[in-house]
Amino acid sequence: MSQDQLDARRKEILTGARTCFARHGYEGATVRRLEEEIGLSRGAIFHHFRDKDSLFLAVAEDDAATMVATVAQHGLVQVMRDLLHRAATTTDDGGDVAGWLGSQLEVSRRLRTDPEFAKRWAARSEAVAEATRERLQRQREAGVLRADVPIGILAQFLELAYDGLVLHLATGRPVHDLEAVLNLVEGAVRRS
């Protein structure tokens, strides 16, 4: 296979795996279900990814890369608006956005009990945090932000709101009013 073919195959695996984790949760996404959703044998799948953990983290890292790019260009509030919009417009049962976020929550216990897993997860979070701080720094230089709170605190405030949105959506709670709530979040970091 050429590098292009390898990249395409990898992407295909990640897309199927994301859907499978969203539908069945992390524990419920058995190797058999992953094979069915991806449409490849376990041999083919695990030629590209060491194991289910690696596959899950690769999906998460893929999402983190997309998120870092969006944060850099439009900010973390826009990432939240996009997430809300996707969750609000999903029509299938429960929604794949909520499902995928839910499967991320399932690993929360692993984060406390498995230091290696926690380390890889932390790297992903730190990339998003870094992009958030850089974006806020540029916003401050443009005079858009409030001047009385350090960048690091503003960034953590936005991350707290993002985490809250993840938990809210992943537990299937109603999305109406959340747009107004996000306006309030955005207003809280801006110059009044």
Add this chain to the structure above:
Amino acid sequence: MSQDQLDARRKEILTGARTCFARHGYEGATVRRLEEEIGLSRGAIFHHFRDKDSLFLAVAEDDAATMVATVAQHGLVQVMRDLLHRAATTTDDGGDVAGWLGSQLEVSRRLRTDPEFAKRWAARSEAVAEATRERLQRQREAGVLRADVPIGILAQFLELAYDGLVLHLATGRPVHDLEAVLNLVEGAVRRS
């Protein structure tokens, strides 16, 4: 047994169960482990609670009742400060506060797949939301709150921050700076 003895026994079971769920997670808290932690036989435990689900929800309802009382008196921001303080001062590995919150996250998938469980869980969330709105209404009458955003939106903003804090602590992330972040959350709902 007298009513007082029954109440005391019930309380004893809830305390042991909370510790067990915090240590082992929801799935990991087997009946055997619950027996060991509570110090009673399964017969005695399930005389008071129908099954493990009921026991878990009773612990959550117990916590919600405490939370409603604190929200009514001091507000949801104070609940967040208390949670942060307990997480910051816990010395054992990971901390029982984070552990208990983590076991609540584990049930997030159940919320999407088990309507009966989701209904009981929603009742608990609604009690806290109601107490938050009532407290904010009194704060507004006292002239403390910003006047340009409806109570319902301010309440959901605080709940979003609370959810974010739960996810942050349950995934074992660092607590430093979070006090300043909570000041920002509080400032965002107040008259400037």
